[in-house]
Amino acid sequence: MPKVKNLKSGLLAAVIIFFLAAGNTVAAAEQIFSDVPSGYWAEQSIARMSVKGVITGYQDGTFGVYKPVTRLEMTAMIIRTMGWDSNASIEVIPGTFKDPAELPLWGKKYVAIGVNRGIISGEDLTDYRGLDFAKRYEVAQYIGKAMGMEDEAQALESERLTYTDAKDIPVGARGYVALLREQGLMTGNADGTFQPLQNVTRAEMAVLMAKLDRMMNRIDVNEIKGFVKEVGTNSLVITTGDGQGTIPLADDVYVFLEGKRSSLSDLLPWDSVTIIKDGLYGVSVEAERIDELKGTVEEITVTVRLEDGVERIFRVNEDTRIRKDGENTDLVKVTPGDELELRLDGNIITRMYVSSRVVKAQYTGKVLDVNTSRERLKIALDGEESQEITVYTDNNTNVVTIDGKISSRLSKINEGDTVVVVGEMDDDDLVATTIIVTATIR
Structure with a gap:
């Protein structure tokens, strides 16, 4: 019987995401020939x-x-x-x-x-x-x-x-x-x-x-095809069908993106690249930006940041069961920042319990309508031309009146009042935790 582990953490991503290292500023190489200017069609x-x-x-x-x-x-x-x-x-x-x-x-x-x-x-x-x-x-x-x-x-x-x-x-x-x-x-x-x-x-x-x-493809040269994972100062980490590797690049490497002369810092993760090597070093990089990829899913991984700040990668397979906010779901419904509790079999996630991340929101505006029976009000936002939002309330919503008193009754708010709404986003709805009346028409 495999040992079952519990982990709680914040989900960073539903798939591995490779980030471009900041600050790569490799200049474009000199002209190939003196009569071939940068940007020349050939x-x-x-x-x-x-x-x-x-x-x-x-x-x-x-x-x-x-x-x-x-x-x-x-x-x-x-x-x-x-x-x-x-x-x-x-x-x-x-x-x-x-x-x-x-x-x-x-x-x-x-x-x-x-x-x-x-x-x-x-x-x-x-x-x-x-x-x-x-x-x-x-x-x-x-x-x-x-x-x-x-x-x-x-x-x-x-x-x-x-x-x-x-x-x-x-x-x-x-x-x-x-x-x-x-x-x-x-x-x-x-x-x-x-x-x-x-x-x-x-x-x-x-x-x-x-x-x-x-x-x-008959010329006997070392030509490597793959996808960019990371861009270094004078190197590329690429993923190929055989795995992952780092390719050191010559100082005067030729870099082209979508057929145009570029620099190494213009490349992004998952750009498709063809690297021509001379000995140990890449001397030419031809890159294409990939808008669409087709293939067969072999394995899905998630990168998780544990409570101690350490990041770990776990595998997900067809037997993984996922529940989010008490309902069965799939991996596409899991978003960065969600809270997780995992059940593991080795490095494979067998159960994933997900709690939606809480998105805080705050708006200031003038009350247009108060509907006490449906526990909601409509406000026109300050500084936003003709933009209106609906604010929902529940039993946990506090209303702070103009004289500083706290109430749970929406009837304490009048049309024309200026309010500050603090709440949480539930999908596309704003649920108020606190409504503060800052000006009233009384």
């Missing part, structure tokens, strides 16, 4: 793919956001995003590729992987044009092939494209353009065009690679 994608090693900047500290990418750069970025470059040094360009000697030294390994993986194929084997700028339709083709969805693209070749400039999309690319629209990777422009022949800038390519990375 800033988060550039940061993400930079820390993952997919994109790099130039020696002058710029990224070249408006500079078009070449076909060779496009190939390299896609291969890095797919995580295929870890053994790139041992790849050999097949003999089917024409004129490999014309390629820059840095790009040969990427062409080798591209040919071997099938993203460089067909006419590109004999006319690669690696230094030409990449067109939007070409990027769609290469991404679709990298995803291994050639069959799906072929099945979509006959699908009618609704872009106003669909006629400009080469026939061989139509299926890939339709595929990437279906996958949410390239959805066209606000004016209804796709602009298939337009060059793709480095900023646009960073955004595309970030989308592809989130979809495929």
